[in-house]
Amino acid sequence: MAWESVIGLEVHVQLQTRSKIFSSAATAYGAQPNTQACAVDIALPGVLPVMNHQVALMAVKFGLATGATVNCRSIFARKNYFYPDLPKGYQISQYELPIVSGGQLAIDSGNGEKIIRITRAHLEEDAGKSLHDEFDGLSGIDLNRAGTPLLEVVSEPDLRSPLEAVTYLRKLHSLVRYLEICDGNMQEGSFRCDANVSIRPYGADTLGTRTELKNINSFRFVEKAIQQEIQRQIELIEDGGQVVQETRLYDPLADETRPMRGKEEAHDYRYFPDPDLPPLIIEQAELEKVRDTLPELPDARRERFVHQYQLTPADADQLTSDREIADFFETTADAAGGDSRSAANWINGELMARLNRDNRPIGENRITPKALGALICRINDQTISGKIAKDIFSALWEGEHDVDGIIDARGLRQISDSDALEQVIEEVLGRCVEQATQFRDGQEKVLGYLVGQVMKATKGKANPQAVNAILRQKLSP
Amino acid sequence: MAISKSDVERLARLAHISIDPEEVDSYSSGLSRILDLIDEMNQTNTDGVPPMAHPQDIRLRLREDQATEPDLRELFQSSAPSSDRGLYLVPKVLE
Amino acid sequence: MLQTKKISSVELTSHFLQRIDQNRELNAFITVDAETALANARQADISLNDKSGDLLTGLPLALKDIFCTRGMLTSCGSRMLANFTSPYDATVTERLNAAGSVLLGKTNMDEFAMGSSNESSYFGPVLNPWNVDCVPGGSSGGSAAAVSARLCPATVGTDTGGSIRQPAAFCGLTGLKPSYGRISRYGMVAFASSLDQAGPITQSAEDAALLLQAMAGFDPRDSTSLDIEVPDFLPALKTSLDGVTVGVAASFLDSTLDPDVLAGIEEALRTFENLGARLVDIELPNSSAGIPCYYVIALAEASSNLSRFDGVRYGHRAEQYDDLMDMYEQSRAEGFGDEVKRRILIGTYALSAGYYDAYYLKAQKIRRIIADDFRNAFQRCDLIAAPTTPTTAFRLSEKVDDPVAMYLNDIFTVPVNLAGLPAVSIPVGLDQAAMPIGMQLIGPYLEESRILAAAHSYQQVTPWHQRIPEAFT
Incomplete structure (x- = not known):
């Protein structure tokens, strides 16, 4: 039987604030355990939550960017369950009335654009962390993360393949970084994904029983985890079994999913409106103020890049997936005297290759758009050859920044002066009599060899076009 | 309505309170009597009445996003039942 | 002084x-x-x-x-x-x-x-x-x-x-x-x-x-x-x-009230009149629903408020337990007295799946009715x-x-x-x-x-x- 997979994602977007959602403790990553857990975070008796304004504004920003309804009145509710990393014995979340409902995100499904509906995005607090390895038979509880603001973005089950799921996830990742509401760091858990996965026979319109895959912390694992879970469900059903609704964890080492232990007692979260927090009201005026701060979003920017800079859609797509890269490109293109295509080629080619090789974000690279632009200018005005340009690029990558300075200091200026070139060419033709004869006999290809010899003799500094012209002239019958 | 013995056991599990098997009966009858009192609510017609979650008609006040809390870990952990190297210790958490 | x-x-x-x-x-x-x-x-x-x-x-x-x-x-x-x-x-x-x-x-x-x-x-x-x-x-x-x-x-x-x-x-x-x-x-x-x-x-x-x-x-x-x-x-x-104007609800002063208490209240009301106050009859018709309504709301909130007492960060932790779950259950069983436990269980019940509407939501509606009764009464006094x-x-x-x-x-x-x-x-x-x-x-x-x-x-x-x-x- 042919099976169709049905996938919905719940993404926890950690909002990039200075302080927590309901306390004034810092949110910085990597602090010593429990040093950023204040009285509210460790839930001392008598403490009360006070909401962070910035958190509300970030959620509004997200709502506006996904064409969603920003609810002018939303309610915080308590989700009651016991867990050592949940100090109050309940999590403050939003249940019946979330701040954002009904948005969407368009993804490239491989055969055209596909709309993925966003059911809702609600605010909640993160829990702490349990550390299992350091103590024999015990777990250590670190509550630094407790109370960190999260926006949980819940999609409709509109995704039909692991690839679509990861495409959607990347798109969402790009968006929250554009909006500057999340640093997107998946290793540090700033962007976490749970996936609801079920299968059904092709053409069926009812949903199969779903399982929930928890906390998948990289794009690659999202795709693999969902793939494995679909495979597991298919095999299970085809062997006459049934899918059980449960929470599962993906084990990347074994490349398989397994049921989660511990949390599996009956889920009865007993949600009710948190009496410590009156309704969150967003005024229309505030909404408009946030709207004015919205940056150009990835889709719009891609369109603009195609038209304004005459880029291919693929190049534009690559450049706009990350706001910082897109900014880098625009500044580079400007510094390159408007040669946007060269700017795109250098960034998507050489720069990306090196960033990927070193696994570095663009923000941590030492090449400035100004220097890269200058480099492109020097190629275009024929001061340097393309080959020399790559060497200079390497120097920039290592931290140098003055393109003209490098050219002068190392004498990399291209030799276009015909007197100087003729002298070298005479010398090369003197050595390569055989090849010269072959060319005159009509073997065009030999010219390349001769040009190469000239380049070698000039350590790459000769202007290849000039060399070409002079050679042809000298070898013409 | 009555709260059965299995209700008591379910509630005790949800509330993470251990109840001796021999106490379940008395909880069942005690809670049932309270529930009888509570069920008197049904004598009031509430059709069309919007729920009131809070005595005040106020909106959530929002604070500025400033991290101002000092590190008081030592003080806080001085009353912890078990802690080591800055962590609160509990029996192994299963995942 | x-x-x-x-x-x-x-x-x-x-x-x-x-x-x-x-x-x-x-x-x-x-x-x-x-x-x-x-x-x-x-x-x-x-x-x-x-x-x-x-x-x-x-x-x-x-x-x-x-x-x-x-x-x-x-x-x-x-x-x-x-x-x-x-x-x-x-x-x-x-x-x-x-x-x-x-x-x-x-x-x-x-x-x-x-x-x-x-x-x-x-x-x-x-x-x-x-x-x-x-x-x-x-x-x-x-x-x-x-x-x-x-x-x-x-x-x-x-x-x-x-x-x-x-x-x-x-x-x-x-x-x-x-x-x-x-x-x-x-x-x-x-x-x-x-x-x-x-x-x-x-x-x-x-x-x-x-x-x-x-x-x-x-x-x-x-x-x-x-x-x-x-x-x-x-x-x-x-x-x-x-x-x-001092509002008095006749339903509060009926025969179920202890006679001495009733007499005391009536005497006090006369003193108020002597001081220039005017007594007016008011009605608080739904106040008898106050007790069940109150207990549902109070105990529901309490069941959640008292969840933080788990023996992890402060407070009583049992000495004997088998595992994490048992630590919670024993610590809370030992740390709380009977009345508190009763109230947590009732509050848990009122919020639990399938009962929320009949209890918690119903109580919130009665809460509004009671608040409205007071608002109406204060129109007259x-x-x-x-x-x-x-x-x-x-x-x-x-x-x-x-x-x-x-x-x-x-x-x-x-x-x-x-x-x-x-x-x-x-x-x-x-x-x-x-x-x-x-x-x-x-x-x-x-x-x-x-x-x-x-x-x-x-x-x-x-x-x-x-x-x-x-x-x-």
Whole structure:
């Protein structure tokens, strides 16, 4: 039987604030355990939550960017369950009335654009962390993360393949970084994904029983985890079994999913409106103020890049997936005297290759758009050859920044002066009599060899076009 | 309505309170009597009445996003039942 | 007296510390910190001498053991917190300290403020100074007993469904529950967050106004604290009762009320009339639904509020357990007393899947109906007079095995909390057994001044608030 997979994602977007959602403790990553857990975070008796304004504004920003309804009145509710990393014995979340409902995100499904509906995005607090390895038979509880603001973005089950799921996830990742509401760091858990996965026979319109895959912390694992879970469900059903609704964890080492232990007692979260927090009201005026701060979003920017800079859609797509890269490109293109295509080629080619090789974000690279632009200018005005340009690029990558300075200091200026070139060419033709004869006999290809010899003799500094012209002239019958 | 013995056991599990098997009966009858009192609510017609979650008609006040809390870990952990190297210790958490 | 230097704070503090020591059998206090109190009294005397004193400088006070006090045991009357030294001060604690008062100690209370007799305290029951075979009321029973026996001039309690007014009534005192949001809840261990409110238990309306003044006002740490200007409560006391309309609901004064209490209330109402007030009939037709509605909301909120007591970060942890789950279950089973456990289970039930609409949501709707009843009543009157309790103080152990009977004792007090209104209970006489009778004056939202002024006018012409139980004169 042919099976169709049905996938919905719940993404926890950690909002990039200075302080927590309901306390004034810092949110910085990597602090010593429990040093950023204040009285509210460790839930001392008598403490009360006070909401962070910035958190509300970030959620509004997200709502506006996904064409969603920003609810002018939303309610915080308590989700009651016991867990050592949940100090109050309940999590403050939003249940019946979330701040954002009904948005969407368009993804490239491989055969055209596909709309993925966003059911809702609600605010909640993160829990702490349990550390299992350091103590024999015990777990250590670190509550630094407790109370960190999260926006949980819940999609409709509109995704039909692991690839679509990861495409959607990347798109969402790009968006929250554009909006500057999340640093997107998946290793540090700033962007976490749970996936609801079920299968059904092709053409069926009812949903199969779903399982929930928890906390998948990289794009690659999202795709693999969902793939494995679909495979597991298919095999299970085809062997006459049934899918059980449960929470599962993906084990990347074994490349398989397994049921989660511990949390599996009956889920009865007993949600009710948190009496410590009156309704969150967003005024229309505030909404408009946030709207004015919205940056150009990835889709719009891609369109603009195609038209304004005459880029291919693929190049534009690559450049706009990350706001910082897109900014880098625009500044580079400007510094390159408007040669946007060269700017795109250098960034998507050489720069990306090196960033990927070193696994570095663009923000941590030492090449400035100004220097890269200058480099492109020097190629275009024929001061340097393309080959020399790559060497200079390497120097920039290592931290140098003055393109003209490098050219002068190392004498990399291209030799276009015909007197100087003729002298070298005479010398090369003197050595390569055989090849010269072959060319005159009509073997065009030999010219390349001769040009190469000239380049070698000039350590790459000769202007290849000039060399070409002079050679042809000298070898013409 | 009555709260059965299995209700008591379910509630005790949800509330993470251990109840001796021999106490379940008395909880069942005690809670049932309270529930009888509570069920008197049904004598009031509430059709069309919007729920009131809070005595005040106020909106959530929002604070500025400033991290101002000092590190008081030592003080806080001085009353912890078990802690080591800055962590609160509990029996192994299963995942 | 302090301001005029007739007596020093140290003298006053020593006097009360001595009385506390002499009357330990009342069990009114959980913690007494004589050393710190005297040190603070000495500081207060310096301020009084150089006239840099504040509103309460040098005045000895005690707090219900539900308010966090830095460096001092904050037990909430529970084994769960019997080892908990608070690392911080509640806003109430902070403000009373800032106003110069001298904290004598922490008073006994029903465990987590759950009770109407102070018999659910882990630290044992409190005795009523008017008759030590009777309860002082609850949950602020220790606070009321302490003032009644003159172990301290005033105390601060909390009122979720009557926990200030009912013990004040049982002990012949003035007890004020302010409007919800008037006094910060920060640092007050939560019972039912949408109902809890701190307030003074004092000998007179004037003292209550003084303490309210010191405690009231906006607190950025409490999202339900009102960001509005605090009126001057003391000058407002002088407002006369002339022309004030006092609403009386006939349904509150029916045959189910104890006859002595009824007589006391009727007598007090006549005094109000003599002072120029006009009595008008009002209706509070749904107040009988108040008890079930209150218990659903209060216990639902409590079941969640008490989840933080898990033995992980502070509080009681069982010694014997098999694993994590067992640690939770044993710690909570040992740390909480029977009444608290009962209430957590009922609250859990009311919120659990399949029951939410029938219980919690239904209760929230009734809550609105009750609040609307009050709003309608206040169209016809300036304030409402009602009994505080159906009877005077009952005997120790009388209702301890019958939670429902205990709950019904709150019938006149809980509707006020549901609506978030201010109310003050004042003593208006003694029954045939010489036990105090309390009457409450309920005001519209934020009208503490109005009810305190009425109480003050009454106290200018009646002796009841000055009566001290004989054994403690």
